[in-house]
Amino acid sequence: MSSVIETDRHQAPLIIRINELDNVAIVANDGGLPAGTELADGPPLTEWVPQGHKVALQRIEAGEAVVRYGVAIGYARQPLAPGCWVHEGLLEMPASPQLDNLPMATTAPPDQPPLEGHTFMGYRNADGSVGTRNILGITTTVQCVASVLEHAVERIRREVLAAYPNVDDVVALNHTYGCGVAIDAPDAPIPIRTVRNLARNPNLGGQTMVVSLGCEKLQPDRLLSGEGFEQSDAEQWVVRLQEHQGFGEMLDAIVAMARQKLAVLNERRREPCPLSGLVVGVQCGGSDAFSGVTANPAIGHATDLLVRAGATVLFSEVTEVRDGIHLLTARAANRDVARQLIEQMAWYDDYLAGGGVDRSANTTPGNKRGGLSNIVEKALGSIVKSGTQPISGVIPPGERVRVAGLSFAATPASDFICGTLQLAAGMNVHMFSTGRGTPYGLAMAPVLKVATRNALAQSWHDLMDINAGQVAMGEASIEEVGRQMFESVIATASGRRTWTERWGLKNDLALFNPAPVT
Amino acid sequence: MSSVIETDRHQAPLIIRINELDNVAIVANDGGLPAGTELADGPPLTEWVPQGHKVALQRIEAGEAVVRYGVAIGYARQPLAPGCWVHEGLLEMPASPQLDNLPMATTAPPDQPPLEGHTFMGYRNADGSVGTRNILGITTTVQCVASVLEHAVERIRREVLAAYPNVDDVVALNHTYGCGVAIDAPDAPIPIRTVRNLARNPNLGGQTMVVSLGCEKLQPDRLLSGEGFEQSDAEQWVVRLQEHQGFGEMLDAIVAMARQKLAVLNERRREPCPLSGLVVGVQCGGSDAFSGVTANPAIGHATDLLVRAGATVLFSEVTEVRDGIHLLTARAANRDVARQLIEQMAWYDDYLAGGGVDRSANTTPGNKRGGLSNIVEKALGSIVKSGTQPISGVIPPGERVRVAGLSFAATPASDFICGTLQLAAGMNVHMFSTGRGTPYGLAMAPVLKVATRNALAQSWHDLMDINAGQVAMGEASIEEVGRQMFESVIATASGRRTWTERWGLKNDLALFNPAPVT
Numbered sequence A, B: 001m002s003s004v005i006e007t008d009r010h011q012a013p014l015i016i017r018i019n020e021l022d023n024v025a026i027v028a029n030d031g032g033l034p035a036g037t038e039l040a041d042g043p044p045l046t047e048w049v050p051q052g053h054k055v056a057l058q059r060i061e062a063g064e065a066v067v068r069y070g071v072a073i074g075y076a077r078q079p080l081a082p083g084c085w086v087h088e089g090l091l092e093m094p095a096s097p098q099l100d101n102l103p104m105a106t107t108a109p110p111d112q113p114p115l116e117g118h119t120f121m122g123y124r125n126a127d128g129s130v131g132t133r134n135i136l137g138i139t140t141t142v143q144c145v146a147s148v149l150e151h152a153v154e155r156i157r158r159e160v161l162a163a164y165p166n167v168d169d170v171v172a173l174n175h176t177y178g179c180g181v182a183i184d185a186p187d188a189p190i191p192i193r194t195v196r197n198l199a200r201n202p203n204l205g206g207q208t209m210v211v212s213l214g215c216e217k218l219q220p221d222r223l224l225s226g227e228g229f230e231q232s233d234a235e236q237w238v239v240r241l242q243e244h245q246g247f248g249e250m251l252d253a254i255v256a257m258a259r260q261k262l263a264v265l266n267e268r269r270r271e272p273c274p275l276s277g278l279v280v281g282v283q284c285g286g287s288d289a290f291s292g293v294t295a296n297p298a299i300g301h302a303t304d305l306l307v308r309a310g311a312t313v314l315f316s317e318v319t320e321v322r323d324g325i326h327l328l329t330a331r332a333a334n335r336d337v338a339r340q341l342i343e344q345m346a347w348y349d350d351y352l353a354g355g356g357v358d359r360s361a362n363t364t365p366g367n368k369r370g371g372l373s374n375i376v377e378k379a380l381g382s383i384v385k386s387g388t389q390p391i392s393g394v395i396p397p398g399e400r401v402r403v404a405g406l407s408f409a410a411t412p413a414s415d416f417i418c419g420t421l422q423l424a425a426g427m428n429v430h431m432f433s434t435g436r437g438t439p440y441g442l443a444m445a446p447v448l449k450v451a452t453r454n455a456l457a458q459s460w461h462d463l464m465d466i467n468a469g470q471v472a473m474g475e476a477s478i479e480e481v482g483r484q485m486f487e488s489v490i491a492t493a494s495g496r497r498t499w500t501e502r503w504g505l506k507n508d509l510a511l512f513n514p515a516p517v518t
């Protein structure tokens, strides 16, 4: 991808064209550009074009492809004059790529050497994973216990935590699963393994304890079974509320067990670790047309650097890659990975069809106001977060990452569901880009927030960690911002706090449960 | 229903038979009864029978019906000897009643006079509804704002609320809907109207304000449209986070608007109101075999008293009435109501089938350990909460109650989803029975918790408001406990605090979203 950015002066008319095949570019200036504006590299505007929206660089006939990222993002519904505003109403959306005739592992990997010698300061775990935070996790088998656990956590924070200064936080893994659900439904393994694997996140140090009610469907032995759990050991660390005499005793039991776990966690110390201990999840949310030209390409560059340095990177959001799946199957490291990508797309196609919708249900009013005409344009701007390295693995929703390098973690694009599933996959640092702005934060891992525009970075000055808006203004290159992200990930993994950590913005977990409730 | 309860002495063997047609009874004694136990009204036990479990009162041949509540709850898989333990492994479950040939409004209403002269002390609302609490509700269009709103609510509680002493609480109506969802899917109206109608709950006094992000799918004008909202007025009471300069300003904006709303709410006073202002939701959760013989029949008696006194009562839990639907269609006030009951059953049958399960997915390990063999037995014990009055209305999930008297609010049985939908329907007092025990509580309405057994009432002495276990021990009649519930509902509606209110146990809202996420 070559970027052509006109950047002489900040006030001068600026348009951004991503690929030389593109017959549209987007307007970069705050407030858009008025009719009659002369462009250095394009036709004069025939009408006002809002910021982030597309202008036709040449005449486009009715039925002809409107090309961005070098790809048809739609077909003109009427002839489009040079200099006109190419808004969503003028575009017919192309069909999704068929899944039965895709290029399989055909792209040669880029010729880039490994990056040697980088380390971060992390907490080594017994299972070989590495924590970037030192958190006591208290998980739950069922939603019924949530309010009791919240009181217990509040008491631990207020009365207990100060005695264990090496522990960063105590987090309740509350969720809405466990009972009142069809627990033997074909799709029930997704939420069950998600809850199980959340408890194994590297930032919880292998010391997660469990609060159970007693009569729920998701019994502790079912939650704690499977790979990675020593059954006999896990069973010791369960508080069952129905075995206790009233509310006061329940609280005491949880707090007493938490003290034992905190004592163990408090002995841990950060030590230098190779980047193979990093599991970085990348995501976008509240996207605009700049997401795909500033923040996401810079994240893509950071992804490449991280992968070359030995880290694991997870990209996700099925409905935002579906329309570019041909680009991903081509980049699969082998045909088996390509097939797994296709399997995940097919499952999601069916899931959406079962609910009477398709992938176009993804886009939001904010996306459209921000200049993203449809899911195809949004997808192309989302996929660039994955950089250019080969795709080495595919992680079905709720499962753990298995291979180093770049993996596709199949998740909904819904921000908190995606973040929750990436945490279950083992994520210990999150990088999240936003154009419209969201106060998104997680309790279990630090979130680096990336603004796609200068205006957002300025207005949300105390929520955005990185400003990729400089790219649009020519103040920094994609490579420079990507390098800055790489360094921020290492510093954050080593303990530097992000904005959402400073404010304590911790959104609840959000499970993906495609099965019925009862 | 006639109860035959053997109650000579507390230590004496006790079995409970509900209906004279029953060929099984359940063991009431703590710890169950050992082999060889002589019963006053039944055969000697051939084996140990746990508490709450069934004993065969006579020989039952293979294939013969096992009868409880006067209804076949299953068919014997092998010959059953008198005095044996009739556990779930010995029963073949009957099929659900077909929906196409049901009795329609055939039961004559009981010949009982209205109960005159009862009032409670409530907060009258402009729309004619009555609050039992005086709460500032802050609703949300999207999950993205939840963590910011939680900080704002914490600050309001800490710094602001004391200046408005007539206001009971401030509650964030956080939920997991609003974006990352298929908002135009056929089933999307369910979660959307639920969020809308939650904001109209009588306990929020018509003063609910809204926190929006800005770019979400569920825009404030979509959330706040429809019956009951003056669009022009509602629009003034929206804080959009994306319009504010950073986290500090967002908090300030929410707190400033909350002060205006609190000033209005603080002027409200309780006054005597007829019981037509009560909307009582009844539910059970964590059920055992005693639910259907102690707590639920007593709730049924309270339901009858409330309906006769002019109140509205909502019963719910589709999967727990499905197997007794023939009993409900017969009790419908007219054929139209019966048809609406059948529609809701058919919708849920389809919903479950779409996920590859059926209504038998309802029962839990706790239910079975507690003696409930299958969903048929559980359903018969659940339906008794509805008492004996005619069913006057049916409320589809997320809609508001429209008629006084007894209504079926169609909801999943899942405790928090049911409670959330009953709140959306307009519930201002909740009555909740539990046998195994759950710390269930809600933020928006008081919850009266009813224990089915003395042992639970004793062990959870600081969580259970009413003990129906006395019924099994012969210490009180169903009618006496039902009358006590009726009086407790009135006292609670008038301001008396329940146990979960005293502890501040407030579970999060749980939406019913049968549509896909994206």
Ligand SMILES: [Ca+2]
Binding pocket: A283, A284, A285, A287, A317, A320, A382, A413
């Ligand atoms: Ca995204």
Ligand SMILES: [Ca+2]
Binding pocket: A283, A284, A285, A317, A413, A414, A415, A418
């Ligand atoms: Ca997302």
Ligand SMILES: [Ca+2]
Binding pocket: A508, B508
């Ligand atoms: Ca919460």
Ligand SMILES: [Ca+2]
Binding pocket: B283, B284, B285, B287, B317, B320, B382, B413
């Ligand atoms: Ca129930």
Ligand SMILES: [Ca+2]
Binding pocket: B283, B284, B285, B317, B413, B414, B415, B418
């Ligand atoms: Ca329930």
